Amino acid sequence: MSAAGPLIRHRFETLADASEALAEAVAIRLRALVAAQGRALLAVPGGTTPARFLVALGAHDLPWEGITLMPTDERFVAPDDQASNERMIRAAFAPLREGRTPFVSFHNAGDDLAAAAASLDRVLKTLPPLDIVVSGMGADGHIASLFPGETAVLTAPASVHALAATPPDLPPRLSLSPARLQGAGHVALLISGQEKDRVLASAVELPGAFPVGLLLSRPQGLDVYWAKA
Numbered sequence: 001m002s003a004a005g006p007l008i009r010h011r012f013e014t015l016a017d018a019s020e021a022l023a024e025a026v027a028i029r030l031r032a033l034v035a036a037q038g039r040a041l042l043a044v045p046g047g048t049t050p051a052r053f054l055v056a057l058g059a060h061d062l063p064w065e066g067i068t069l070m071p072t073d074e075r076f077v078a079p080d081d082q083a084s085n086e087r088m089i090r091a092a093f094a095p096l097r098e099g100r101t102p103f104v105s106f107h108n109a110g111d112d113l114a115a116a117a118a119s120l121d122r123v124l125k126t127l128p129p130l131d132i133v134v135s136g137m138g139a140d141g142h143i144a145s146l147f148p149g150e151t152a153v154l155t156a157p158a159s160v161h162a163l164a165a166t167p168p169d170l171p172p173r174l175s176l177s178p179a180r181l182q183g184a185g186h187v188a189l190l191i192s193g194q195e196k197d198r199v200l201a202s203a204v205e206l207p208g209a210f211p212v213g214l215l216l217s218r219p220q221g222l223d224v225y226w227a228k229a
């Protein structure tokens, strides 16, 4: 990959403010994408941080029927499990809950993790590149379900779109691949707290040491939305 593009930092006092600002920025991009190409493909994170962003984004009046959503990653659990990212996204994002937007579910591909990853990979291969990725980041620098030290996952070939992740001491997961995340038209990172701010600063210094370095090294650059609390 060529030289890293610009790192644009948007800093806020509260996660509510960061979420509103990111939702506004994503909504503007989605509107322009649908006007230009008739559709858009958006990936959003799971975990604890993005609920307010998803509520705010879903309140925008957009042509949701032309915007396909997917999670950046999923825990390999039942769809109604508390840990399911899709369950959280459905609860927070009104256009999905109300059946107004298409959704690529990472659930329902069977009980075998490797087979489910292969099935998801086949589905994603039929889709165009992601237009927008909103990613979260764990305090260990992981993005989607790409965890530090998981070398095979972090160095998956560019032909891989989805993969199985088995981080130690955590439930297995399905994740968008490094190539699929890196190749998106636009990527924003939504994080909060001093600890994640410090991790991001370390990753800027040493991108190869943290999975979030995959996003920092994108030639198209990265927008970071950080909230103090």
Ligand SMILES: O=C1O[C@H](COP(=O)(O)O)[C@@H](O)[C@H](O)[C@H]1O
Pocket: 045, 046, 047, 048, 049, 050, 072, 073, 074, 075, 085, 135, 136, 137, 138, 139, 142, 143, 144, 145
């Ligand atoms: O496990 C996950 O963690 C990251 C970060 O989550 P957060 O709770 O620290 O915000 C998230 O982006 C990812 O989608 C999720 O599966």
